């Protein structure tokens with residue numbers, strides 16, 4: 001089970017993702033913003049975790065640091081038993097390409113490439129063997145078997161996000177990070193994306209960490225972790241949409257109360 005508390009044993013190989021005391025600040029002295037204020041968490045392999053919290057609470061920073069796209073000021077990040085620290089940019093990039101998938105709200109597909117070309121691009125960039133049959137198979141599984149030659153601007157938002165998920169799945173990463181993957185989608189397309197992420201966990205054994213604002217989206221996860229002011233502010237296992245919405249309300253109260261306390 002994921003646990004937000006500090007972990008006395010920082011490297012457990014069965015854990016897909018561990019953060020211990022992760023801090024991240026932005027800006028120069030005097031105007032410093034603390035985005036992550038000592039975040040510790042531990043997520044077992046084969047789990048689906050949603051991260052929720054108010055705007056500015058550090059959700060995206062958490063994902064960027066955990067995915068090795070940004071570096072924390074201090075603390076430890078361990079992906080698939082491997083610490084991220086102490087690697088050069090090139091080593092970090094190689095590690096990311098082997099072990100990590102990322103799905104963005106705005107899809108991040110290359111407009112000049114076809115669906116199939118976008119999907120195999122990470123393998124090409126990593127210098128790995130490109131198995132086109134496997135790429136076609138995965139694209140078929142996400143419902144795009146007849147769209148292989150289309151370019152992104154010929155697809156709906158939901159279809160573009162399915163390409164992004166196929167692209168993330170093809171590299172067989174240990175952890176897939178998704179930052180508001182349904183944020184730009186209608187309800188029905190959002191549900192299709194959430195079912196694909198759920199299937200990535202249940203059928204393919206991937207570990208998914210998803211930031212979302214939507215209690216219904218979060219209810220597809222095994223556990224919700226709440227962030228407030230750069231800290232883990234709670235955990236909800238087996239979330240229902242109603243329970244998540246309820247918790248978010250109280251989280252808002254807590255943050256508002258904190259802000260008032262800071263002003264007076």
Ligand SMILES: Nc1ncnc2c1ncn2[C@@H]1O[C@H](COP(=O)(O)OP(=O)(O)O)[C@@H](O)[C@H]1O
Pocket residue numbers: 026027033034035053054055056057058059060061062
């Ligand atoms: N590149 C950046 N430069 C300066 N401040 C940033 C940067 N990225 C994020 N922040 C700040 O860090 C805090 C957390 O941001 P973020 O992780 O994007 O929150 P969330 O995704 O929960 O909305 C916010 O106060 C935000 O303004």
Ligand SMILES: [Mg+2]
Pocket residue numbers: 059060061
């Ligand atoms: Mg964000």
